[in-house]
Amino acid sequence: MQNDGADLMFPVKDHPSDKPSWAAMHITVPDPLVAVGPGKSRGVTRNGNGTATYHWKMSVPVANYSIVFNAAPYRLIQDRVRSVAGGTIPIRFYVLPEDFAKGPSLIAETKKYVAFYEKYIGPYPFRKEKLGIVETPHLGMEHSTAIAYGNKFRYNADGMDWLMLHEFGHEWWANLVTCADWKDFWIHEGFQSYMDSLYQEHLHGKEAYLQSMAGRRRGIQNKQAVAPREARASYEIYMQAPDFEKGDGDIYAKGALILHSLRYLVGDEAFFKSLRHMAYPTKAMEAITDGRQERLVTTDDFLTIAELDSGQNLDWFFEVYLRQPHLPKLVVETLAGEMRLRWETPGDLAFPMPVDVEIDGKIRRVEMAGGSGSIRFTGGAPKVDPQGWILKAAD
Ligand SMILES: [Zn+2]
Numbered sequence: 001m002q003n004d005g006a007d008l009m010f011p012v013k014d015h016p017s018d019k020p021s022w023a024a025m026h027i028t029v030p031d032p033l034v035a036v037g038p039g040k041s042r043g044v045t046r047n048g049n050g051t052a053t054y055h056w057k058m059s060v061p062v063a064n065y066s067i068v069f070n071a072a073p074y075r076l077i078q079d080r081v082r083s084v085a086g087g088t089i090p091i092r093f094y095v096l097p098e099d100f101a102k103g104p105s106l107i108a109e110t111k112k113y114v115a116f117y118e119k120y121i122g123p124y125p126f127r128k129e130k131l132g133i134v135e136t137p138h139l140g141m142e143h144s145t146a147i148a149y150g151n152k153f154r155y156n157a158d159g160m161d162w163l164m165l166h167e168f169g170h171e172w173w174a175n176l177v178t179c180a181d182w183k184d185f186w187i188h189e190g191f192q193s194y195m196d197s198l199y200q201e202h203l204h205g206k207e208a209y210l211q212s213m214a215g216r217r218r219g220i221q222n223k224q225a226v227a228p229r230e231a232r233a234s235y236e237i238y239m240q241a242p243d244f245e246k247g248d249g250d251i252y253a254k255g256a257l258i259l260h261s262l263r264y265l266v267g268d269e270a271f272f273k274s275l276r277h278m279a280y281p282t283k284a285m286e287a288i289t290d291g292r293q294e295r296l297v298t299t300d301d302f303l304t305i306a307e308l309d310s311g312q313n314l315d316w317f318f319e320v321y322l323r324q325p326h327l328p329k330l331v332v333e334t335l336a337g338e339m340r341l342r343w344e345t346p347g348d349l350a351f352p353m354p355v356d357v358e359i360d361g362k363i364r365r366v367e368m369a370g371g372s373g374s375i376r377f378t379g380g381a382p383k384v385d386p387q388g389w390i391l392k393a394a395d
Pocket of ligand 1: 167170188192
C-alpha cells in the first residue's frame with residue numbers, strides 16, 4: 001500500500017503527513033486462521049460459528065500504509081528483549097506452522113538488531129506496544145509493530161537476515177520519523193540503507209562498511225533529485241525516473257552514499273550525533289515508550305540538525321547532493337610535484353568538499369575552499385579519495 005495508496009483499502013486522506021491518531025482493527029476470520037494487526041492485541045472473540053474476531057489497536061499515530069492485517073494459521077512465538085533505555089520489549093513473532101522450528105533463530109538475530117539500532121539511533125520507539133514480526137508470502141514491509149517478513153529464513157554466511165535488518169530499522173526511519181511529504185522519502189530508504197551498511201561496520205569493521213558503500217555506488221542513476229523541493233507522489237520518488245517502472249530509485253543507494261559523504265565531511269562524532277538527533281531530538285523523547293514520540297520530518301530538518309551538530313554550514317552540500325540530480329565532478333591535474341584539484345558542479349554551485357589523497361601510503365586531506373585546492377608531492381602521483389568517501393561523477 002506504500003506506493004499504491006491505502007485508499008485502495010479504506011477511506012483515507014492518503015498522504016504521509018496525515019497519520020490517523022490511532023487505529024483499531026477488528027478482523028473476523030474462519031478457524032484456524034489468526035489475524036494480526038498493528039499495536040497491541042485487545043483480545044479474541046470466539047464467535048461460536050467457526051470464526052473468531054481478532055481485535056488490535058495501535059494507540060498512537062500510525063502511517064496509513066501500516067494499517068494492515070495478515071491472516072494465516074499462524075503460531076505465536078513470544079519472547080522479550082532488554083532495551084538500552086531500561087525495561088523489556090515484548091517480542092511477538094507470528095510464524096507459519098511449517099516454519100515454527102525456525103522462528104527462534106530469527107528472533108535471536110533480531111535481538112542483535114535491537115542492540116545495534118539502539119546503540120546508534122536510540123531506543124526502540126514502540127517498547128510498550130510490541131516488537132512484532134509476521135511471516136508473509138511477499139518479501140517484506142515495515143508495517144509498524146507488525147513487520148512483514150518474507151525472506152524465508154535465508155541468512156547470510158554471518159547469520160544476518162538483510163531483509164529483517166532493513167525492515168526492522170524502518171521502525172526508526174519511517175515509523176518513528178516519517179517524511180512529511182514523499183519528496184523526502186530518502187529519509188526512510190536512504191537513511192535505512194545507510195544503517196544496513198553501517199551494520200557491516202558494526203559486525204566486521206570499517207573495511208566491510210567501505211566495501212558495502214562501494215557496492216551501492218554502481219546502482220545510482222542521477223535522473224532526478226534525491227530530495228526535490230516540490231511535492232511528489234510516492235511512486236514518483238520511489239521508482240526510477242523518468243518512466244517510474246523499475247523500483248529502487250536513488251532514494252536508496254544514492255541517499256545512503258550522501259550520508260556516507262556527510263560522515264566524511266563532518267567527522268564521526270558530529271555525524272553520529274546528528275543521526276541520533278534526527279531520530280530523537282531530545283532525551284525526553286527517548287524516554288517515551290509507546291510511540292507517541294513519532295514525528296514528521298523534512299530534509300531541511302536534517303540540514304538544521306546536521307549544521308547544529310557539526311557547527312558547519314551545510315547548505316552547499318545539501319544543494320548539490322539532494323536538491324538537483326547531477327553529481328559533482330572532480331577535475332584532477334597532475335603537474336611535476338603538484339596535484340591540482342577542482343570541483344565542477346551544475347550551474348557552478350558552490351562545492352567546497354575537501355578531498356583525501358594518499359601519498360606514500362599516508363592519507364592527507366586537501367581543503368577545497370572555493371571548490372579548488374592543491375597538494376605537493378614527491379614520488380608517484382597521489383591516489384585521490386582512496387577509501388571512496390566522496391560521492392562524485394565517475395571519471
Ligand atoms: Zn526500505
